[in-house]
Amino acid sequence: MLVGLIWVVQILVYPQFLRVAAADFKDYHQAHCFRISLIVGPLLFLEASSAAWLIYEGKRTVPFLFSAGLVGVIWLSTAILQAPAHTRLMRGLDAALVRHVIRTNWIRTLAWTARGLLVSVALP
Template identity: 40%
Template sequence: MNGNTVFLVNLLATWYMVGLIWMVQIVHYNLMDRVGPEQFVRYETDHGRLITPIVAIPMLVEILSAAGLVLLSPAGFPRWAAWIGLALVVAIWMSTAFLQIPYHNQLLKGFSDAAYRGLVGTNWIRTILWTVRGLMMGWFARTMLSG
């Protein structure tokens, strides 16, 4: 696989996640408090089961291709940008592991306003980081195509 292919894979995985995280942040998470206490545990359980494949696979592709860009930076994509991109992905994974997953685990026991607000509030970290990554990758795609 060459640097251009790795860049394209990373660009696509990143923008997939940008779209998904905004939908989750603005729509999905904001509807969670409307489920009702008697159905909430099932809803949260189903959420985890259904969203995992559509999130985990692209996140894995993104982090692997971000690491690949550090090794195989294509012409027009500076190595410093590859390192920043990888650092952003690592920060997203850390936020997921240490903030969002624990809040989801709390919500698996039943709706808690504090856990719900914590989830929605801390998810802005991932939303912002993925948006920054997407804009950065888009900038370099534009630069590389016009150069």
């Protein structure tokens, strides 16, 4: 689910930020952050807890362990790059910052895509 969601966000949602009028952006962005967190929050919890549970239960193949490591990459990217940028965007439209969000979100997009592929190989 997160692989599909991140591609929708990367290709559709974030580029649309640049099409919102500056006067409307603050409200638009705050609504986006609230609503997307209702979807992403539970999925992140399920992803991390299921990976931890599978490792605990003995799923320690290289592809699976590498895919679990990508969860860390995704969370670090979120904490270091995406969350601070979204916090700054709460104050209003900054087109350069939106472009930064789009550009740096490729880290999460590619990491989740790789994770999805690795998990599909590791969990027959």
